[in-house]
Amino acid sequence: xxxxxxxxxxxxxxxxxxxxxxxxxxxxxxxxxxxxxxxxxxxxxxxxxxxxxxxxxxxxxxxxxxxxxxxxxxxxxxxxxxxxxxxxxxxxxxxxxxxxxxxxxxxxxxxxxxxxxxxxxxxxxxxxxx
Amino acid sequence: xxxxxxxxxxxxxxxxxxxxxxxxxxxxxxxxxxxxxxxxxxxxxxxxxxxxxxxxxxxxxxxxxxxxxxxxxxxxxxxx
Numbered sequence: 001x002x003x004x005x006x007x008x009x010x011x012x013x014x015x016x017x018x019x020x021x022x023x024x025x026x027x028x029x030x031x032x033x034x035x036x037x038x039x040x041x042x043x044x045x046x047x048x049x050x051x052x053x054x055x056x057x058x059x060x061x062x063x064x065x066x067x068x069x070x071x072x073x074x075x076x077x078x079x080x081x082x083x084x085x086x087x088x089x090x091x092x093x094x095x096x097x098x099x100x101x102x103x104x105x106x107x108x109x110x111x112x113x114x115x116x117x118x119x120x121x122x123x124x125x126x127x128x129x130x
Numbered sequence: 131x132x133x134x135x136x137x138x139x140x141x142x143x144x145x146x147x148x149x150x151x152x153x154x155x156x157x158x159x160x161x162x163x164x165x166x167x168x169x170x171x172x173x174x175x176x177x178x179x180x181x182x183x184x185x186x187x188x189x190x191x192x193x194x195x196x197x198x199x200x201x202x203x204x205x206x207x208x209x210x
Contacts, residue, residue, distance in 0.1 A: 065169050097180075099173045100189035118173040 002081035002089060005128060006045065006053040010066060010075050014042055014058040021046045021054070038104040040064035045108070055080060055108075065102075078116070078124040086113055086129040093117050098125070131209060136202045143178050147171065157199025183209055 011017040018030055031045040040061045046054040059067050069077050083089045090100060094117075101116040106128070113129040131139075141155045148166040161167040167175070176192055179201070185208045195201045 068168050068170060094189055097186060099176065099192060101169055101173065118170070118177075120177055122174055122177065124170075 001085075002083050002127070004052055004079065005082045006055040006080040007076060008055045008057050008078040008080060008124075008126065010069055010077055011056045011058050012070070014044060014056060017056050017058075018044055018046075021056075034108045035060070036104075036107055038102075038106075039066065041066060043108055078126050080126040080128055082128050082130040084130050086115070086127060089127055090115055090117065093125075093127075096120075131206075133202050133206055136205050137198070139182065140179065140198060140202065143182060144175060147174050147178050155198050157197065157202065159198040160196070179205070185209065 009017075014033060022030060025046055025048060029047040031047075033042050033044050035042050040059060041064055042058045042060055044056045046056065048054055057066060059070075066077070081089075094100065097120045098117040101118055101124075103113060103115040105111045106114045109128050115127045117125050117127065119125065137155060137157065141153065144153045144155055144164070144167075145151050148164065148171060150164070150166055153164055161172065172192070176187060180186055183205055185205065187204070191204065195204070
């Protein structure tokens with residue numbers, strides 16, 4: 001079973017984006033900035049409701065795989081789900097013709113495994129091992 | 131469909147999906163040869179190819195393709 005954790009949003013200026021959300025949500029809803037080395041991005045979580053977050057994602061180098069999203073004008077670009085059955089969920093999604101893009105250990109989730117998969121209609125999802 | 135026709139079809143798909151009419155694929159072509167071809171658009175290309183040929187590739191098959199020629203071979207094996 002997958003439970004919603006966050007929606008990923010690309011930002012060019014993390015501090016400016018954080019400030020824009022501080023005006024809407026309380027100051028303690030904003031996490032520290034976390035560098036995800038394998039993805040070459042900084043992320044920051046905004047707790048918008050219960051345990052549901054916005055994940056602000058800022059590429060930190062030209063090699064970051066998310067850079068090209070900017071070129072397409074996308075900002076909201078993925079939905080992240082927690083799962084207790086990481087390998088099983090990947091297999092189930094692959095049976096639905098989702099394509100596995102990458103797996104990595106994320107500094108944002110205590111080193112737990114994460115995976116990006118693309119749906120057959122090109123919607124990007126992230127699985128996070130709980 | 132023979133391999134040259136498959137390659138020609140892939141060339142058309144690549145041009146349409148990447149919105150670049152100057153793309154000319156060969157059996158040796160890789161993502162390094164086409165500026166717009168990255169890990170995200172690679173999936174877009176594979177999905178468009180699957181739809182056209184009415185086949186499916188697993189994630190491990192996609193990861194194993196070293197160049198366009200290997201994809202052409204795999205398509206040829208599937209469609210006969």
